Amino acid sequence: MTEIGERIGIRGPSLYKHVESKHQLLAVIMTRMMDELLRRQREALDQDGDVRERLQRITVVHVQYHAEHRYEAFVGHREIDNLEEPDRSKILQLRRNYETSFRKLIREGRQLGAFTTVSDRLSSYAILDMGIGVSAWFNPGGSVSPNELATTYASFAERMLSAVVG
Amino acid sequence: MTEIGERIGIRGPSLYKHVESKHQLLAVIMTRMMDELLRRQREALDQDGDVRERLQRITVVHVQYHAEHRYEAFVGHREIDNLEEPDRSKILQLRRNYETSFRKLIREGRQLGAFTTVSDRLSSYAILDMGIGVSAWFNPGGSVSPNELATTYASFAERMLSAVVG
DNA sequence: CTGTCCGGCTAACGATCATTAGCGACGGTC
DNA sequence: GACCGTCGCTAATGATCGTTAGCCGGACAG
Numbered sequence: 001m002t003e004i005g006e007r008i009g010i011r012g013p014s015l016y017k018h019v020e021s022k023h024q025l026l027a028v029i030m031t032r033m034m035d036e037l038l039r040r041q042r043e044a045l046d047q048d049g050d051v052r053e054r055l056q057r058i059t060v061v062h063v064q065y066h067a068e069h070r071y072e073a074f075v076g077h078r079e080i081d082n083l084e085e086p087d088r089s090k091i092l093q094l095r096r097n098y099e100t101s102f103r104k105l106i107r108e109g110r111q112l113g114a115f116t117t118v119s120d121r122l123s124s125y126a127i128l129d130m131g132i133g134v135s136a137w138f139n140p141g142g143s144v145s146p147n148e149l150a151t152t153y154a155s156f157a158e159r160m161l162s163a164v165v166g
Numbered sequence: 167m168t169e170i171g172e173r174i175g176i177r178g179p180s181l182y183k184h185v186e187s188k189h190q191l192l193a194v195i196m197t198r199m200m201d202e203l204l205r206r207q208r209e210a211l212d213q214d215g216d217v218r219e220r221l222q223r224i225t226v227v228h229v230q231y232h233a234e235h236r237y238e239a240f241v242g243h244r245e246i247d248n249l250e251e252p253d254r255s256k257i258l259q260l261r262r263n264y265e266t267s268f269r270k271l272i273r274e275g276r277q278l279g280a281f282t283t284v285s286d287r288l289s290s291y292a293i294l295d296m297g298i299g300v301s302a303w304f305n306p307g308g309s310v311s312p313n314e315l316a317t318t319y320a321s322f323a324e325r326m327l328s329a330v331v332g
Numbered sequence: 333c334t335g336t337c338c339g340g341c342t343a344a345c346g347a348t349c350a351t352t353a354g355c356g357a358c359g360g361t362c
Numbered sequence: 363g364a365c366c367g368t369c370g371c372t373a374a375t376g377a378t379c380g381t382t383a384g385c386c387g388g389a390c391a392g
Binding site: 077078118119122123125126127128129130132133134136137144149152153155156159160161162 | 243284285289291294295296298300302315321322326328
C-alpha cells in the first residue's frame with residue numbers, strides 16, 4: 001500500500017480515502033482488465049472476414065494487450081488466487097468466456113475445413129498461453145513493438161491451425 | 167512454513183532442523199527444477215534424429231515436465247522475484263541457457279530449410295510459454311495424459327515452424 | 333549405564349503490512 | 363463567516379508469519 005501510494009504521491013493510509021481495501025483494489029483492476037479484453041475481443045470478432053481473418057484478429061488483440069499492459073496482465077494472472085470470493089469466481093468466469101470465444105472460432109474453422117487440430121481446447125489453450133507469456137518477458141524499450149509482436153504471434157497461431165493443403 | 171510442515175507431518179519450526187531458511191528452500195527447489203529440465207533437454211538433444219525430430223523431443227520433454235510437475239513449475243515461474251541474490255541471477259541464467267537450446271535448434275532448422283520463421287527468438291518464446299502455461303491449468307485427473315498433451319503440443323510447435331512445401 | 337547427537341515440540345520474538353483512529357487544511361455552499 | 367465534505371497526514375493497532383530459544387525423548391556408541 002505504501003508503494004502504491006508513492007506512485008501517485010500520497011502516503012499508504014491515504015489510499016483508504018479512495019479505496020475500500022487492498023483486495024477490492026485488486027478486484028477492480030482485474031475486472032477492468034477482463035472487461036477490456038472481452039470488449040476488444042468482441043470488437044475483433046464483429047468485423048467482417050473469414051475464420052482465418054477473425055482468428056488472426058482476436059490473436060492480435062490478445063497479444064497486443066499483454067504487451068501493452070504487461071504489468072497489469074502479469075499480476076492479473078499471478079494474483080488470481082489472492083482474490084476473495086465472490087470476485088475470484090467472477091473473474092474466472094470471465095476468463096472462461098474469453099477462452100470459449102477462441103475455442104468456438106477454432107471449432108468453426110475446423111468444421112469449415114480451414115483449420116486442422118486434434119483438439120480445439122488444446123489449440124485454444126496453447127494460443128492463449130503463448131500470449132499470456134508475453135506479459136512476463138516483454139520489454140517496451142526493446143527492438144520489437146507490440147504490433148509487430150502481435151502480428152507475428154497471430155501468424156504462429158494461424159500456422160498452428162492451418163490445414164495442410166494437399 | 168506451518169503448511170509445508172503439515173505436508174510431512176511435523177510442525178513449522180521443526181523444519182528449521184532440515185533447512186536453513188524459507189528462501190534457501192525455495193532456491194533449492196528451483197535449482198533442482200532447472201537442473202532436471204536442462205538434463206532432460208540435453209538427453210533429448212543427444213539422441214539421433216533430424217532437426218524436426220529433435221525439436222519434437224525437446225518440446226515433448228518441456229511440456230511433459232510442466233504437466234507432471236505442474237505445481238513445482240507453477241510456483242517456480244511465479245516466485246522467481248522472491249529469490250534472493252545470488253540465487254535469482256543463477257536461476258535466470260539457467261533459464262536463459264534452457265531457452266537458448268530451443269533458439270539454436272530453431273535457427274539450425276531454418277538454415278537447413280526445414281523451418282520458416284520471422285524470428286527464432288519469438289518462435290522459441292512462443293513454444294516455451296505455451297508449455298509453461300500448461301502448469302497453470304493442467305489437471306492430472308482430466309481426460310488427457312501428460313504424454314498425449316506433450317505430443318500434441320509438439321505437433322503444434324512443429325506446425326508453427328514447418329516450412330510450407332511448395 | 334552414560335553421554336551425545338538428532339529431530340521433534342511449544343512458546344516467544346520481531347518484522348512486515350493492511351488497516352483504523354484521529355487530526356488538520358482546504359474548497360465550496362448557504 | 364460558519365458549516366461540511368473531501369482528502370491529506372501521522373501514529374497506533376492487530377494479524378500474519380518467518381524465525382529463534384529452549385526443552386525433551388529416543389537411538390546408538392563407548
